[in-house]
Amino acid sequence: MKKSKSLYHGHRFPAEVISCAVRWYFRFQLSLRDIEELLFERGVIVTYETIRCWCDKFGKGFAHWVKAVQRKPGSTWHLDEMFVTLRGEPHLLWRAVDERGAELDILLQKRRDKAAAKRFFKRVLRSSP
Structure with a gap:
C-alpha cells in the first residue's frame, strides 16, 4: 500500500506554521504583513510574499474545510x-x-x-x- 504524500510536502516550513498562517489570513482578515509580524513574534521568520503564496495555494482547500465544518441551522x-x-x-x-x-x-x-x-x-x- 502506497503512503500518500502530505499536502505540505516539499515546503520548508512545518505544516502547522503554514496552516496557521492561512487560517489567520482567511478567518480574521489580517493583512499579510500582520501575519508576518505575528509569526515573527513566535520565532518564525517568513516574508509576507511567502504567506501570500501559501494563501493562494492552500486557501481554496481551507475554504472547503471551513464550509464542511460549519454548523447546519437548527430546526426551530x-x-x-x-x-x-x-x-x-x-x-x-x-x-x-x-x-x-x-x-x-x-x-x-x-x-x-x-x-x-x-x-x-x-x-x-x-x-x-
Whole structure:
C-alpha cells in the first residue's frame, strides 16, 4: 500500500506554521504583513510574499474545510422585527434566527412591504429545514 504524500510536502516550513498562517489570513482578515509580524513574534521568520503564496495555494482547500465544518441551522427558528434608525431615517429590520442564535437571513427595508416580506419568508424557509 502506497503512503500518500502530505499536502505540505516539499515546503520548508512545518505544516502547522503554514496552516496557521492561512487560517489567520482567511478567518480574521489580517493583512499579510500582520501575519508576518505575528509569526515573527513566535520565532518564525517568513516574508509576507511567502504567506501570500501559501494563501493562494492552500486557501481554496481551507475554504472547503471551513464550509464542511460549519454548523447546519437548527430546526426551530424565530423572526425578529424591529425599527432601526440609519442616517436619521427609520428602517425596518427583519432577522431570522435559529435556536442557537445563528442568523439565517436579514432583510432591511425603508417601509413595510408585503411582497418583500413574503419573498424573505420563502427564502428563509427554502434555506432552513
